[in-house]
Amino acid sequence: MKQIVFSIHDADALARRLCDRLGAEYGIAEIRRFPDGESYVRVLSDLGGKHAVIVCNLHRPDEKFISLYFLARTLKEQAAFRITLVAPYLPYLRQDTRFKPGEALSSEYFARLLGSCVDGIVTIDPHLHRFANLSEVYSVETKVMRSAPLIAEHIKKHITHPVLIGPDEESEQWVSEVAARAGAPYIVLAKQRLGDEKVDISAPGLEKYKAHTPVLVDDIISTAQTMMETLGHLRRLGMKPAVCIGVHAVFAHNAFEALKKAGVQEVLTCNTIPHPSNKIDISSLLTEGLKGRL
Ligand code: R5P
Numbered sequence: 043m044k045q046i047v048f049s050i051h052d053a054d055a056l057a058r059r060l061c062d063r064l065g066a067e068y069g070i071a072e073i074r075r076f077p078d079g080e081s082y083v084r085v086l087s088d089l090g091g092k093h094a095v096i097v098c099n100l101h102r103p104d105e106k107f108i109s110l111y112f113l114a115r116t117l118k119e120q121a122a123f124r125i126t127l128v129a130p131y132l133p134y135l136r137q138d139t140r141f142k143p144g145e146a147l148s149s150e151y152f153a154r155l156l157g158s159c160v161d162g163i164v165t166i167d168p169h170l171h172r173f174a175n176l177s178e179v180y181s182v183e184t185k186v187m188r189s190a191p192l193i194a195e196h197i198k199k200h201i202t203h204p205v206l207i208g209p210d211e212e213s214e215q216w217v218s219e220v221a222a223r224a225g226a227p228y229i230v231l232a233k234q235r236l237g238d239e240k241v242d243i244s245a246p247g248l249e250k251y252k253a254h255t256p257v258l259v260d261d262i263i264s265t266a267q268t269m270m271e272t273l274g275h276l277r278r279l280g281m282k283p284a285v286c287i288g289v290h291a292v293f294a295h296n297a298f299e300a301l302k303k304a305g306v307q308e309v310l311t312c313n314t315i316p317h318p319s320n321k322i323d324i325s326s327l328l329t330e331g332l333k334g335r336l
Contacts, residue, residue: 043091043092043093043123044067044091044092044093045064045065045066045067045092045093045095046066046067046068046069046087046089046092046093046094046095046122047060047061047064047066047067047068047069047094047095047096047097048069048071048085048087048094048095048096048097048113048117049069049096049097049098050071050073050096050097050098050106050109050110050113051073051098051099051106051109052099052316053097053098053099053316055316056097056099056128056130056313056316056325056328057097059325060095060097060128060325060328060329060332063325063326063329064329064332066095067087067092069085069087069094070085070086070087071083071084071085071086071087071113072084072086073109073113081108081109081112083109083112083113083116084116085113085116085117085120089117089120089121089122090120090121091121091122091123092122092123093122093123093124093126094117094122094123094124094125094126095125095126095127095128095332096110096113096114096117096125096126096127096128096160097128097328098110098127098128098129099129099130099131099314099315099316100129100131100132100133101131101133101290101292101315103133103134103152107155110127110159111155111158111159114127114159114160115159118159124161124162125159125160125161125162126160126161126162126163126164126332127156127160127162127163127164128163128164128165128328128331128332129156129163129164129165130165130166130312130313130314130315130324130328131165131166131290131292131314131315132163132165132168132169132176133152134148134149134152134153135149135168135169135170135171135173135179136149136169136171136262137149138171138172138173138179139172149173149179150179153179153180153181154181156180156182157180157181157182160182161182161183162182162183162184162185163176163180163182163183163184163185164184164185164187164328164331164332165184165185165186165187165331166186166187166188166189166289166312166314166324166327166328167186167187167188167189167216167261167289167290167314168186169212169261169262170212170215171212185331185332186331187324187327187328187330187331188216188219188327189216189289189312189314189322189324189327190216190219190220190223191223192312192322192323192324192326192327193216193220193259193287193289193312193322194219194220194221194222194223194224195223196287196310196321196322197220197224197226197257197287198223198224198225201255201257201285202255203253203254203255204224204226204254204255204256204257204285205226205227205228205229205251205254205255205256205257206220206221206224206226206227206228206229206257206259207228207229207230207231207248207256207257207258207259207272207284208228208229208230208231208258208259208260209231209233209243209258209260209268209269209271209272210230210231210232210233210243210260210268211230211232211233212261213230213259213260213261214230216259216260216261216289217230217259218230220259226257227251227254229247229248229251231243231244231245231248231272231275232244232245233268233271238265239265239267240267241267241268241271242271243268243271243272243275245272245275248275248276248279248281249279251281252279252280252281254281254282255282255284255285255307256276256281256282256284256285257284257285257287258272258273258284258285258286258287259287259288260287260288260289261288261289261290262288262289262290262292263286263288263290263291263292263293263297263298263301263309263311264292264293264294264297265294265295265297266293266297266298266300266301269286269288269301269304270300270301270304272284273286273304273305273306277305282307283305283306283307284306284307285306285307285308285309285310286301286306286308286309286310287310287311288309288310288311288312288319289311289312289314290311290312290314290315291311291312291314291315291317291319291320292315293317293319298317298318298319310322312324313325
């Protein structure tokens with residue numbers, strides 16, 4: 043089956059890397075906005091019977107979904123055999139329940155929207171908290187790849203005497219795996235979310251790691267309040283400057299700048315979302331995730 047890889051929005055670098063790794067054709071499409079802001083999509087490559095892959099960074103999904111939908115529909119109408127979406131960051135997973143009466147269950151609605159235009163999804167470390175796996179919310183085939191081996195490799199190569207710190211109970215799934223692979227101890231803290239931009243973290247037991255380099259690991263860094271609250275505990279205990287590692291560089295507002303000024307040694311992320319902090323390349327995981335699906 044011939045493979046053709048399209049990129050949409052800011053995913054071009056990643057799409058080209060996937061083309062090289064897969065030996066696939068690079069798909070040509072014109073995707074732009076009309077002067078009034080509406081989306082225009084035109085597919086120029088020949089699709090007949092090919093397996094189409096769309097690489098789309100779905101960070102800020104509200105700005106991107108319509109053109110992704112138009113592209114996927116057009117590919118289908120032009121006889122693509124199958125359409126796989128590569129979304130290294132899968133959004134709308136944190137609203138996985140109704141926290142207050144009357145709230146939209148956006149994780150489920152967004153899953154239905156995506157499932158209406160693609161046949162399968164490959165992603166990296168989706169935020170699974172109340173869902174044990176993506177199939178609980180997505181009806182199309184999904185393939186989840188984990189960044190833990192690559193993060194562990196980075197830690198082993200660059201950080202001496204680390205202790206891994208997960209800021210909340212959900213982070214245990216990433217932190218424990220990274221720690222095991224890096225051969226380092228880990229500790230998971232307790233977080234209470236008080237609002238979109240406010241969290242409270244308690245950190246019993248941290249003091250015994252004073253001789254270590256603290257390495258904070260989380261899936262998403264958004265407002266960076268979770269990381270900064272944790273850094274406050276480290277500072278009060280007189281621990282060494284920390285390395286902050288996030289899988290997905292969401293960074294709302296000026297969160298990246300604020301975090302860098304919070305006395306850290308370094309802030310680094312995987313390139314699931316293009317950002318100056320990207321240090322860990324996940325393209326090999328995406329190629330692996332696409333194998334057997336193309
Ligand atoms: C949620 O629990 C996630 O795992 C992250 O901890 C969270 O999204 C980080 O958000 P923020 O950077 O806004 O504190």
